[in-house]
Amino acid sequence: MAQTVEFHGTVVSDAHLDTENIHVINQTSQRYTTTNKDGHFKMVAKLNDTIMFSSIQFVPKSIVISTELMQSKILLVHLEEQINVLNEVLVGKVLTGDLLSDIQNTEGKAPINFYDVGIVGYTGKQATQSERRLHEATTGGGFMPLNPILNGISGRTKEIKEHVRIERKDALMRRIRSGLSDEFFVLNPLDEDVRMDYFYFCMDDKDFMNACNNKTDLEVLVFMEKKYVQYVQNRTQNKN
Structure with missing residues (x-):
């Protein structure tokens, strides 16, 4: 029974939450992996090893490898949603619902920002969800240096980069x-029901970002007019 076997496992959630990237840790052998987008994982273990399942949105759970599990080589893990219940707190003065009365009964102060306390803060453009995921996948987010290696092997980094590229386009x-729509279609007439199709046609051009991103309106209009000619020609050929 000291034999080590590879288990095929699946993590499921009764609350139907996302089960991707759940941490699966063999605490006995110090092996580590994460679940894929379907909640599947593989883990090598032996009898009496303890497998820990951990994620922010779920209650941590441990499973000890039994003789029955050694024989089946399958792990089906049900995780419970992590719910943080806060005690009821009364903040500030009680409001009545009468707007004029409540305005006189409240005291407002300007919020403190990072400049007030001498801290240098970030004031640039906020990243999208895909951009934040890409940063975590390629850098580990400052917490898990294994992530860039695991994501590179699984292809997740490439998938996230594609999401970011599509979002930006x-x-x-x-x-x-x-x-620019109103100005463009005055000189380049196109039926309302195909205008969206025309814009997708522009987006599909491999030079779309280079031709339009951070460009002047005139440069963008030149590109759109070139694509307009191609689009009209394509529609004419399809009709014929």
Whole structure:
């Protein structure tokens, strides 16, 4: 029974929460892995090893490898949602619902920011969710240096980079549509029901970001007019 076997496991949540990137740790042998997007994982263990499952959104759970598990080589793990219950706290003065009365009954002070206490703070553009995931996947987020290696092997980093690229293209096209659509379609008529299709046609061009990102309105319009000619030609050919 000292034999070491590879277990195939699945983590599931009764609350139907995301079970990707759950930490799976063999505390006995100090082996480590994470679950994939479907909650699946593989872990090598032997009899009486303790397997720990840990994540921010779930209650930690430990499983001791038994004789029955050694024979089945399958781990099905149910995790409970981590719910933090706070005691009821009364902050400030009680409000009545009468706006004029409540205004007179409250005291407001300007919030303290990092400049007030002499701390240098970040004032740049806030990252999107995909950009934050990409930073964590490629740097470990400052906490888990194993993440960049594991994500590189699994291909997760490449997948997140693709999400970031698509998000940036979509955000750029939304800015172009809101700022230049009216002016563009006055000189380049196109039916309302195909205008969105035209914009996707522009986005699909491999030079879309280089031609339009951080460019002047005139440069963007030149690119859009070139794609407009191609789009109209394609529609004409398809009709014929």
